Amino acid sequence: MSLPIVIADDSLLARKVLTKALPADWDVEVSYASNGREALALYRQGKASVMFLDLTMPDMNGYQVLEALQHEDLNTFVIVVSADIQPMAQSRVRALGAAAFVAKPVTPEAVLPILKEYGLYV
Amino acid sequence: MSEPVLTEDQRDALQEVANLAMGQAATRLARLLDSFIELSVPRVRVVAVSEAAQALREMTGIQDPVSAVRQGFRSDIKGEALVICRSDSVEDLCALVSDPYSRSAYESVSQKELMFDVANVLTGACVSCILDQLGRTPVFSAPGLLGDALTLDEVFQPGVLQWEVALLVEVNFTLEDQSFRAHLVMLMAEESIRHMNDALDALLSSL
Numbered sequence: 052m053s054l055p056i057v058i059a060d061d062s063l064l065a066r067k068v069l070t071k072a073l074p075a076d077w078d079v080e081v082s083y084a085s086n087g088r089e090a091l092a093l094y095r096q097g098k099a100s101v102m103f104l105d106l107t108m109p110d111m112n113g114y115q116v117l118e119a120l121q122h123e124d125l126n127t128f129v130i131v132v133s134a135d136i137q138p139m140a141q142s143r144v145r146a147l148g149a150a151a152f153v154a155k156p157v158t159p160e161a162v163l164p165i166l167k168e169y170g171l172y173v
Numbered sequence: 174m175s176e177p178v179l180t181e182d183q184r185d186a187l188q189e190v191a192n193l194a195m196g197q198a199a200t201r202l203a204r205l206l207d208s209f210i211e212l213s214v215p216r217v218r219v220v221a222v223s224e225a226a227q228a229l230r231e232m233t234g235i236q237d238p239v240s241a242v243r244q245g246f247r248s249d250i251k252g253e254a255l256v257i258c259r260s261d262s263v264e265d266l267c268a269l270v271s272d273p274y275s276r277s278a279y280e281s282v283s284q285k286e287l288m289f290d291v292a293n294v295l296t297g298a299c300v301s302c303i304l305d306q307l308g309r310t311p312v313f314s315a316p317g318l319l320g321d322a323l324t325l326d327e328v329f330q331p332g333v334l335q336w337e338v339a340l341l342v343e344v345n346f347t348l349e350d351q352s353f354r355a356h357l358v359m360l361m362a363e364e365s366i367r368h369m370n371d372a373l374d375a376l377l378s379s380l
Binding site: 061068109133137154155 | 182188189193194199200209213214306
């Protein structure tokens with residue numbers, strides 16, 4: 052069965068770049084969200100075994116999504132994808148339960164080791 | 174002159190390109206000010222220079238005097254970047270960073286120095302990063318202070334700036350509890366905007 056994943060970013064360009072950075076043969080069912088609220092709704096529908104999450108989004112930013120997920124069972128791997136590369140941004144999202152942090156612009160070389168580390172892609 | 178138009182896809186791409194640029198700028202600004210910077214989604218708009226003051230007032234609500242620093246950049250996409258802040262917010266920022274600066278050789282940092290530092294970081298990081306993503310490497314000229322207590326209309330008065338088109342990028346930085354807003358405006362000739370649109374299309378079609 053395909054792994055359900057969510058790509059949450061308000062930018063179409065960013066969603067395209069990220070989609071292209073995923074392994075071509077990764078068996079996934081991708082859902083897209085253009086704001087935090089949509090991302091959370093998809094998670095609640097069980098569509099997010101993995102969530103690629105942008106931090107700066109309208110209508111619930113990435114931090115708010117992470118906080119909301121902490122009050123649920125957090126049954127997802129959140130990989131934060133952000134242009135904000137300040138060290139404190141990274142430590143903040145990890146403290147909020149994010150599994151990994153990838154800097155924009157996203158490359159396949161940055162994503163692959165993370166997917167392998169968590170056994171999401173073999 | 175009619176308002177130059179970006180397609181919805183071009184505007185989205187430019188906004189994301191600006192978002193990446195702001196991430197770079199924030200990292201450098203955070204280091205300069207020794208403070209965590211919260212970023213919001215940048216908003217971009219392209220208008221004729223004659224409409225720029227009004228458009229910037231609408232986007233930012235600025236009525237007060239502003240400080241403005243100008244810096245030229247050249248590649249086949251060329252123009253001038255303006256960094257604009259409310260004059261009293263530069264004063265606030267000065268108070269916020271006076272501690273680390275007081276340990277330096279200077280007695281205290283002047284508002285002009287700080288404004289130049291902030292402008293330098295924003296222009297360097299934002300303009301370079303935006304053009305880099307569009308496959309260009311700009312050369313910069315030395316920055317100059319346009320004024321430290323100007324109205325927006327004075328910033329964009331005809332005859333001072335020779336460009337036709339203004340790309341307004343709202344760069345919204347919040348420092349800890351204090352809000353500090355800086356606005357970056359890239360002024361370009363129409364021909365450069367066309368080059369930029371072509372570059373955005375190329376970026377989109379490469380995906």
